[in-house]
Amino acid sequence: MTERLDHFIGGEHRAPANGTWFPSTNPATLETLYEAARGDEADVRAAVDAAQRVFDSPEWSRKTPTQRGHLLRRLGDLVGEHAEELAYLESLDNGKLLREMTGQLKNLPEYLYYYAGLADKVQGAQIPTSSPEVLNFTQREPLGVVGAITPWNSPLTLTVSKLAPALAAGNTLVIKPSEYTSRTVLRLAELADEAGYPAGAINVVTGLGAEAGAALVADPRLAKISFTGSTRTGSAIASQAASRFIGCTLELGGKSPNIVFEDANVANAAMGVVAGIFAAAGQTCIAGSRVFAHRSVYDELLERVSERASTIRIGDPLDDATELGPLAFEDQLAKVRSYIEIGESEGATVRYGGQRPDVGLPGYFLQPTVLTETTNEMRICREEIFGPVAAIMPFDTEDEVLRLANDTDYGLAAGVWTSSLQRAMRMSQRLEAGTVWVNTYRAMSPMSPRQGFKQSGVGIEHGLESMQEYTRLKSIWINTDEGPVADPFVMRG
Numbered sequence: 001m002t003e004r005l006d007h008f009i010g011g012e013h014r015a016p017a018n019g020t021w022f023p024s025t026n027p028a029t030l031e032t033l034y035e036a037a038r039g040d041e042a043d044v045r046a047a048v049d050a051a052q053r054v055f056d057s058p059e060w061s062r063k064t065p066t067q068r069g070h071l072l073r074r075l076g077d078l079v080g081e082h083a084e085e086l087a088y089l090e091s092l093d094n095g096k097l098l099r100e101m102t103g104q105l106k107n108l109p110e111y112l113y114y115y116a117g118l119a120d121k122v123q124g125a126q127i128p129t130s131s132p133e134v135l136n137f138t139q140r141e142p143l144g145v146v147g148a149i150t151p152w153n154s155p156l157t158l159t160v161s162k163l164a165p166a167l168a169a170g171n172t173l174v175i176k177p178s179e180y181t182s183r184t185v186l187r188l189a190e191l192a193d194e195a196g197y198p199a200g201a202i203n204v205v206t207g208l209g210a211e212a213g214a215a216l217v218a219d220p221r222l223a224k225i226s227f228t229g230s231t232r233t234g235s236a237i238a239s240q241a242a243s244r245f246i247g248c249t250l251e252l253g254g255k256s257p258n259i260v261f262e263d264a265n266v267a268n269a270a271m272g273v274v275a276g277i278f279a280a281a282g283q284t285c286i287a288g289s290r291v292f293a294h295r296s297v298y299d300e301l302l303e304r305v306s307e308r309a310s311t312i313r314i315g316d317p318l319d320d321a322t323e324l325g326p327l328a329f330e331d332q333l334a335k336v337r338s339y340i341e342i343g344e345s346e347g348a349t350v351r352y353g354g355q356r357p358d359v360g361l362p363g364y365f366l367q368p369t370v371l372t373e374t375t376n377e378m379r380i381c382r383e384e385i386f387g388p389v390a391a392i393m394p395f396d397t398e399d400e401v402l403r404l405a406n407d408t409d410y411g412l413a414a415g416v417w418t419s420s421l422q423r424a425m426r427m428s429q430r431l432e433a434g435t436v437w438v439n440t441y442r443a444m445s446p447m448s449p450r451q452g453f454k455q456s457g458v459g460i461e462h463g464l465e466s467m468q469e470y471t472r473l474k475s476i477w478i479n480t481d482e483g484p485v486a487d488p489f490v491m492r493g
Helices: 041-056 066-079 083-094 099-118 155-168 183-195 211-216 229-243 264-276 295-311 330-345 398-406 422-428 463-468
Strands: 005-011 012-014 021-025 033-038 134-142 146-151 171-177 202-204 224-228 246-253 257-260 292-295 349-352 369-372 388-395 414-417 435-439 471-479
Touching: 005 041, 005 183, 012 211, 021 330, 033 183, 041 146, 041 171, 041 202, 041 211, 066 083, 066 099, 066 155, 066 183, 083 099, 083 155, 083 183, 099 155, 146 155, 146 211, 155 171, 155 224, 155 463, 171 211, 183 202, 211 229, 224 229, 229 246, 246 463, 257 264, 257 369, 257 398, 264 295, 264 388, 264 414, 292 295, 292 398, 295 369, 295 388, 330 349, 330 388, 388 398, 398 422, 414 422, 422 435, 463 471
Parallel strands: 146 171, 146 224, 171 202, 224 246, 257 292, 257 414, 292 388, 369 388, 414 435
Antiparallel strands: 005 012, 005 202, 021 033, 134 471, 349 369
């Protein structure tokens, strides 16, 4: 019998109120891994009840920031102890390489340790006033119950990027993971329970976005919504949050440019292009899907990228020799293949790839794909594909490539390859992207803030700045003068 996974609400596993589950499939083998609870409004309501009850309780509200930091550090220890288990489960769920997930999960405790250290570093300030008898100071307070909706491409890393600052600041959470990757987020909640968090501080409701996700966003008790996913869904969430005057952090789509200048080390740049678009099968919001190469190095770069694409080992993500696993689910494969067809209909040429490889497994595999004869106006260069598809285009001048790179609805990330420090500075300042990498790509740190420009998002994740996203600012005035009020109709400062 297929294993069934229930919600995690109030510190315990709880069956879905409607008595229904849905299957999760291994994208490499198409085998059913487990069935997850199909949550609805009743389950979300129970989870928010639990989170609100803990937020209001002395058990949580009276914990000092330092004590909250200790809990996060303990959770980090447990994640580290279970890193290989979590990596294996995540690889089964979404098809990403086991060796990539192992490295990612072994590094994940650093995110929790970072925010554990920040928990008691959130400070207010004393504000000068016009009267020595009046004291004005600020303090930052937790918001309340945070609703977190997380995606399938890096479930634990992107969940922890929300959970860690939220808990460090003193909030409680209800998490709705992607329906394609429920298991590891549930396992994280179990580890948090083992770490000593009060039952109900962290709740997980699994289910479909249109059901459990929509019910969570609509719950009027949420103090904030944090979402990572598509721009279309993010726009709908932002509208609902605005209608209730609550905050939201949205990390959304991208169509990131990766720019190679004539003075770049082309061999290194080619590897950067490969890392930017073919790593994780291109299923990252920061994928460098629009590649611009100076005309003088265009042919060399194209040849190097195409040659490396042709030698990428595609297969079982659990095999250490594999370099490219499957796409995460059937609809995603169909979407990516449809975009390749759209590109060809618009005049693009498939230089390499675009086909389903024979790897001896029935899963959702696709060759890494290199497109040429593309222009920045084509749909494949304007819409997020979220797959291993690179469009490589030539340019002649710096001003031209800046115009092309910035001519997009998105602004999440960008890459620049050059040996000129002056050019690196000019480009990093003029590119309309929240993250700019120079002579590297996909570098990450919990200490480095991330923000999307334009339709790539709202708010900040990672870094000290993200702590502000999970607090509210209160200004407090205290009059220490015990004398009579001189004039009640005059505002005092």
